[in-house]
Amino acid sequence: MLGRLRNLGHYSLDLFATLGRAGRLWWLAIFRRPSLGNVSLVVNQIYRLGVLSLVITVMSGFSIGAVLALQGYNQLVKYGSESALGLGVALVLVMEIGPVVSALLFAGRAGSAVTAEIGLMKTTEQLASMEMMGVDPLRRIVAPRLWAGFFALPILALMFSVVGIWGAAVIGVEWLGVHEGAFWSTMQEGVDFVHHVMKGVIKSVVFGLVVTWIAVFQGYDAVPTSEGIAAATTRTVVFSSVAVLVLDFFLTLTMFNF
Amino acid sequence: MVSADYLQGKRMNSGVMAGMMIAFGLFLLKPCINSMSDNTMSEDTATDVYDDTVTDDVVVLEDVVYRRGKKTIFNGVSLTIPRGKTVAMMGPSGTGKTTLLRLIGGQLTPDSGRVIVNGQDINAITRDELFELRRDMGMLFQSGALFTDLSVFENVAFPMRVHTDLSEDFIRDLVLIKLQSVGLRGASSLFPSELSGGMQRRVALARAMALDPQILMYDEPFSGLDPIAMGVIVQLIRRVADVYGSTSIVVSHDIQETASIADYIYVLSDGRVIGEGKPDDLRQNTSPRIQQFIKGDSDGPVPFHYPAPDYSEELLAENLKLGWFSFE
Numbered sequence: 001m002l003g004r005l006r007n008l009g010h011y012s013l014d015l016f017a018t019l020g021r022a023g024r025l026w027w028l029a030i031f032r033r034p035s036l037g038n039v040s041l042v043v044n045q046i047y048r049l050g051v052l053s054l055v056i057t058v059m060s061g062f063s064i065g066a067v068l069a070l071q072g073y074n075q076l077v078k079y080g081s082e083s084a085l086g087l088g089v090a091l092v093l094v095m096e097i098g099p100v101v102s103a104l105l106f107a108g109r110a111g112s113a114v115t116a117e118i119g120l121m122k123t124t125e126q127l128a129s130m131e132m133m134g135v136d137p138l139r140r141i142v143a144p145r146l147w148a149g150f151f152a153l154p155i156l157a158l159m160f161s162v163v164g165i166w167g168a169a170v171i172g173v174e175w176l177g178v179h180e181g182a183f184w185s186t187m188q189e190g191v192d193f194v195h196h197v198m199k200g201v202i203k204s205v206v207f208g209l210v211v212t213w214i215a216v217f218q219g220y221d222a223v224p225t226s227e228g229i230a231a232a233t234t235r236t237v238v239f240s241s242v243a244v245l246v247l248d249f250f251l252t253l254t255m256f257n258f
Numbered sequence: 259m260v261s262a263d264y265l266q267g268k269r270m271n272s273g274v275m276a277g278m279m280i281a282f283g284l285f286l287l288k289p290c291i292n293s294m295s296d297n298t299m300s301e302d303t304a305t306d307v308y309d310d311t312v313t314d315d316v317v318v319l320e321d322v323v324y325r326r327g328k329k330t331i332f333n334g335v336s337l338t339i340p341r342g343k344t345v346a347m348m349g350p351s352g353t354g355k356t357t358l359l360r361l362i363g364g365q366l367t368p369d370s371g372r373v374i375v376n377g378q379d380i381n382a383i384t385r386d387e388l389f390e391l392r393r394d395m396g397m398l399f400q401s402g403a404l405f406t407d408l409s410v411f412e413n414v415a416f417p418m419r420v421h422t423d424l425s426e427d428f429i430r431d432l433v434l435i436k437l438q439s440v441g442l443r444g445a446s447s448l449f450p451s452e453l454s455g456g457m458q459r460r461v462a463l464a465r466a467m468a469l470d471p472q473i474l475m476y477d478e479p480f481s482g483l484d485p486i487a488m489g490v491i492v493q494l495i496r497r498v499a500d501v502y503g504s505t506s507i508v509v510s511h512d513i514q515e516t517a518s519i520a521d522y523i524y525v526l527s528d529g530r531v532i533g534e535g536k537p538d539d540l541r542q543n544t545s546p547r548i549q550q551f552i553k554g555d556s557d558g559p560v561p562f563h564y565p566a567p568d569y570s571e572e573l574l575a576e577n578l579k580l581g582w583f584s585f586e
Contacts, residue, residue, distance in 0.1 A: 134421065
């Protein structure tokens, strides 16, 4: 009993210490006079984290849009309201599935890569040698990746939604024969830019920050061994997936007036 | 040659810096010049041998205690490293020689005691001041620690690009001078993964020297090098110290090579300084621990074995449990 209590105490202390280190990392990397000279580093990271994630994002977006169209049509056609297919698919994609699924894909595709890269830099003393050269790795390595996630993920999420809607249109209009005018006009009528699209963008901004933060911290805090990096990469994907789904619930709760 | 501002770690006028670096590059070619014309430049520029009147200490450790977990790595180490000297830290593996360099570089914080570099307590200054101070330090890591995503050329150019406003042409010339001095100018377009361990070490040395730092720290610079590369590095470390007047801290357990370049040697063991002196004095030292280390005897006061229970007792012990298995 006492042992368990002690374990609980240890565990909580560890948790708080880790959170503290993660917060400090974020603070030191982002909130101290960001230097303009590092713009090219950020652009480079946006390319590596964002542009190179495009293929997986676009392919998943198309598939999910197509599936939503198939399933949505099956249900809607029972009530003769298949013309609302465009509205339904667009709302679901823009508000929920776009930001969430692209964040999950981003965590798997880019987050794990960031963790492994930074963890290996730590293992091979590249971070230490950078420090000894008077270059702060938090600014040189960590900050550009955090900013890149902040910019890249919202754009990826929007592309995901756009391609998803296109996939739904291909399936719904071209194949299942939903009236094209109805498909697009209900969407135009029902989707509000500020109320729906921007709230989705806000979600993906938050997800982008959280996922890259977790990825960068896990790499930076990794035990510098092979097992340490393996564990850190796993934690990145697990933690950021859970964080995205839980945060999504609370963001939806607060932003959509329940 | 070294301005007061530079000592304070302030950013130098890049023109001055460029001039100094070119001058330094030319000095590295000195052997060629010497061989062509028999001048006596080396006598003018070389620093004197270790001199007791020196008062200007670059690095001072005051009663440093450092623990890792329950293990005490340093138990009250005090030492001073005078400006412009080559000081070696020697000792058996596992005595925390690398840890010592990290303490001096401010990457680790001692549990008690002070580490003073260039007159500043390295654990009392802000993070920004620490990074400012580190611009005057160069460190050669045992593994080289080259940036694997950059070519050899870019690795050496990295500190110059970050810390100076020099033009691209100028950086190119400087990098080629540095690479020439370690004999790897021809490898400038290769990537670290294409180099052997010894070559990586030489590139790392060129990078550590890139900004001609006041303090150069070498972590095991001789281990794993072929005899030719070793000779080159030994000469290079000595020449950098003599010509540029930088302070060198060499961590090593290669007695011959280290003794040939060091002005002063500290011998570390069991978390303490067990002996110190000029190389010749140390050879005369009668302490059995130091003699054992210098002669390389496996048996002596410094134990070869990690602390363990009695050998025969452990082998013959009944019910010895190894992992999940037990031998009854």
